C-alpha cells in the first residue's frame with residue numbers, strides 16, 4: 566500500500582516549522598528520520614495533509630555538555646549517539662541501549678526526537694530518558710516548555726506534545742561518580758522491538774543502592790518506572806529482599822498480551838531482569854541464581 570496524497574514543506578527554520586504547525590495543527594506531521602512516520606503513512610494508519618520536513622534544521626542536531634548537563638538535539642541520529650564520546654562518558658546507559666534500536670540502516674536515519682515523539686512503549690530511548698531523569702524541551706509559537714521525561718510519555722504513541730509544538734532537545738544530568746547502569750532487553754532477534762526490557766540507573770555506595778531507577782519497557786503503555794526499586798534502596802541486598810521486590814514488581818506491572826508474548830510471560834521476564842540488574846549493578850553474580858517470585 567502507498568500513503569494517501571499529502572503536501573510537503575521543507576522547513577527553513579524552527580520559526581517557519583512552528584508557523585506551519587500553527588496553521589495546520591492536527592492535519593500536519595513533522596518528518597525527522599521518517600523511520601516510523603513513513604511506514605505508518607504507507608500502512609494508512611495516519612494520513613496527514615501536510616508533512617513538515619525539519620531535516621535542514623541543522624541547529625537541532627548535535628550533542629553538547631555544559632555544567633554537567635548533556636544536551637542532545639532532536640535531530641541527532643541514533644548513529645550519532647552510538648559513536649559519541651560524550652555520550653559514552655556521560656550517559657553510558659544510552660550508549661549501550663542505542664545498539665539495540667533497530668538495525669544500522671534505520672539507526673542512520675532515525676532521530677532521538679523522532680523516537681521520543683513517537684513514544685512507542687517498546688522503544689529503548691524513552692525508557693532510558695526516564696531512568697536518566699531527562700528533561701524534554703519543546704517549543705511552540707508562544708515559547709518553550711520543559712517537561713520531565715516521566716511526565717512526557719502519556720500512553721501508546723501519546724505524549725505531552727501538542728500538535729503545534731516541536732520537540733527541540735533533551736537534557737540529561739551527566740552521570741555522577743559511583744553511578745552504574747544496566748540495560749537488557751528480550752527480543753526475538755537482535756534489532757527487533759523488545760518483548761520486555763529494562764533500563765536501570767543506580768548510585769552504589771558500600772555495596773548498597775543509595776539511588777535506583779528501574780524503568781521497564783514493552784510491559785505497559787509507556788515506560789514504567791517501578792516502585793519495586795524502593796525495596797532495594799539503602800538495604801543490604803539478600804535473596805529474600807530481592808524476592809520481596811520481585812513480588813511487588815509482579816503486582817504493580819500490568820503488561821499486555823499480544824502476538825509476541827503473553828502478559829504472564831512479560832511479567833516473568835521483568836522479574837528475571839530485576840534480579841539480573843541487581844546482580845550486575847552490585848557485581849554479585851550469586852544474586853541472580855535464586856529464581857524469581
Ligand SMILES: Cc1cc2nc3c(=O)[nH]c(=O)nc-3n(C[C@H](O)[C@H](O)[C@H](O)COP(=O)(O)OP(=O)(O)OC[C@H]3O[C@@H](n4cnc5c(N)ncnc54)[C@H](O)[C@@H]3O)c2cc1C
Pocket residue numbers: 594595596597598599600601602603604639665666667668671674675676677678679680682683685687688689690726730731732733756757758759
Ligand atoms: C524495521 C524497523 C525496526 C525498528 N526497530 C526499532 C526498535 O527496536 N526500537 C526503537 O526504538 N525504534 C525502532 N524503530 C523506529 C526507529 O527507531 C525510528 O527511527 C524512531 O522511532 C523515530 O525516529 P524518526 O526520526 O525516524 O522519526 P519520524 O519517523 O520522522 O517521526 C516519528 C513521529 O514523531 C514525530 N516527530 C518526529 N520528530 C519530531 C519533533 N522533533 N518534534 C515533534 N514531533 C516529531 C513525527 O511527526 C512522527 O509522528 C524501527 C523502525 C523500523 C522501520
